Amino acid sequence: MSIYKEKNRKTKELIQTSFIKILENKTFESITVGDIAKQAQINRGTFYLHFIDKFDLLDQIEQQLFADLGNRIDELQSNYSSTHTFEKEQEQLAATLFSAIKIQSPLLKIFLSDHGRAGFHLRFRAAFSEKVRLNLEKNESFKATLEVPMEYFLSFITSAFLGLIEQWVQNDLDKTPQEMTTLYINIISFIQQTNTKKV
Amino acid sequence: MSIYKEKNRKTKELIQTSFIKILENKTFESITVGDIAKQAQINRGTFYLHFIDKFDLLDQIEQQLFADLGNRIDELQSNYSSTHTFEKEQEQLAATLFSAIKIQSPLLKIFLSDHGRAGFHLRFRAAFSEKVRLNLEKNESFKATLEVPMEYFLSFITSAFLGLIEQWVQNDLDKTPQEMTTLYINIISFIQQTNTKKV
DNA sequence: CAACAAAATGAACAGATTGTTCAATTTTGT
DNA sequence: ACAAAATTGAACAATCTGTTCATTTTGTTG
Structure with a gap:
């Protein structure tokens, strides 16, 4: 049986x-x-x-991918205490995401390319957008200082992150997850510098 | 004839x-x-x-879209002198992009959705990525201060921008191009604040 | 109007793919 | 050995594709 x-x-x-x-x-x-x-x-x-058909096949693979990524992310995140600073936690989440994505990069590379199915990048963003939102809203002063609608901020930041992932997988993982995290932090810092000069 | x-x-x-x-x-x-x-x-x-077939049809519409957007952007940009500060110029480019995109939003909404064709978001980013790069590299200190590979930074910022566009067209243009520009600036400033506190 | 050219039509065609059915066969369990 | 589950092979109608060609419609020119 x-x-x-x-x-x-x-x-x-x-x-x-x-x-x-x-x-x-x-x-x-x-x-x-x-x-x-x-x-x-x-x-x-x-x-x-x-x-049922080839669409069903792709759907199931996609669902499995999201489930697997979700599990990996939750597991990696559970290994860290959340007593750090807000920014350290953001960095930690980024590191976790890059690590999880590395493992699934062969599939992600295909699904994000023009060989995949339309709208995948939206479904992918939606899949981890909620985790990012929860992480951001942990910080009390965050919502108080944020002057733009949450949905726009989430679209901005998850899409930006996706951009790094796309470049990364297209480069066939030319960097380690830790290096990608540093790169991410560097870009954030750089944006800060640019604007600081302005003021 | x-x-x-x-x-x-x-x-x-x-x-x-x-x-x-x-x-x-x-x-x-x-x-x-x-x-x-x-x-x-x-x-x-x-x-x-x-x-030739329905793929050819879609390709031609896509090419026309990119050409039209490119023309609109160039025309709008030519109306402004480039004697402003680096940051003002970035803001101006953002305003130009939002204005051009508003006009083509019905088509963009479809092409970016799951009714479109796989990989459109990548081709769309590539279509205006070059304009963004040229605009950034105008600034001398930019390249000197940027610690990450240009391709990663471009992927990050164009993807972030695309995220705002996607949210905007999905919301059926709930804001004016000028409001979107302000929103964009606000997010950049917000990221600055977050990191300033850390240091 | 007559003669011509370009564009569109209608119908037919072979070929590919789809999803289903069902009897026969193979693999596995008891 | 017998039963159950999974797979096979073959056939089927249905749909869509891209092409062909004779015919008709639309527009141009003398």
Whole structure:
């Protein structure tokens, strides 16, 4: 009974990995169920025993990706006490995000490229936007000093962060998560300098 | 002779506008050439007299969009002398971008959504990334003070800006371009404050 | 109006892909 | 050996694609 499930799971996984492999070289739009079956060396009908269609397949992989990232982030964050300063905590969250993303970078690189599916960058931002918001709102003076709508600030900062991630994965991880964190902090500091001079 | 061209142009435009109309309600993937012909009330064969396929159609609309935005930005920017401070110039560029984007917001809203085509946000960023870079590098002390690779800084700032644009068009332009510029400046100032406290 | 050119139509075509069905086969469990 | 679950292979109608070509409509010119 349990080996039946195991076999089922294994085939499903085979289909997923085969699909991702094709996705490296072909656009999602251009991939057919026949392509996937051929790559996985299974019957085309078998595909339909595991997924409704290729959209369902991609959806499930995407959901798994977000769930996995969420788990990794929560686990990494739980290792740190939150008695640090507000800024240290922001830095810590950044480090956690970069570490989690590194592990899933092969998939993220594809999903964020033009081989993926439209709107992924929005769903990805939404997936970790809530964690960022909670972290920011820990700080009491934050909401008091913030003069712009929270949704705009969140869009700004999560999108900025996504920009770094996109450059990073396109560069095939040319830096360590710690270096990326430093780079992030440096950019924030640099923006500070620019404006300080103005005033 | 020239009226033949005019008629040709008009039909091509009809196909484009009809397509965009469908795109508001359906995913690009799910739209067929038959759908477009039906909406435009033309023969399906006529479509192929003007475009290779639906991908070609979308590509051309995208190219036109970028060209139009580029022209608007250049024109708006040419109305201002560049004798202001570095920061004022950055603010001016932001105002210009928001103004140009407002005009093209209906199309941008669709293209940035999950009804569009994968990778649009990257191509969009690339389209105005160069203008931002040139504007930044005007300032001599900029390159001297910047401690991070230019490509990362550009990814960060253009992506952050895109985040504001995305929120703006999703909110159906709930603010004026000038208000968006102020909002942008406010966020930069806010980040400055946060870090100033730390030091 | 007549003659011509360009654009659009309608219909047909083969080819590819989709999602479903079902009997036969293989793999695994008891 | 027998039963259960998973997979296979083949066939099916349906849809969409891109192309072709004869015909019709629209616009131009003399």
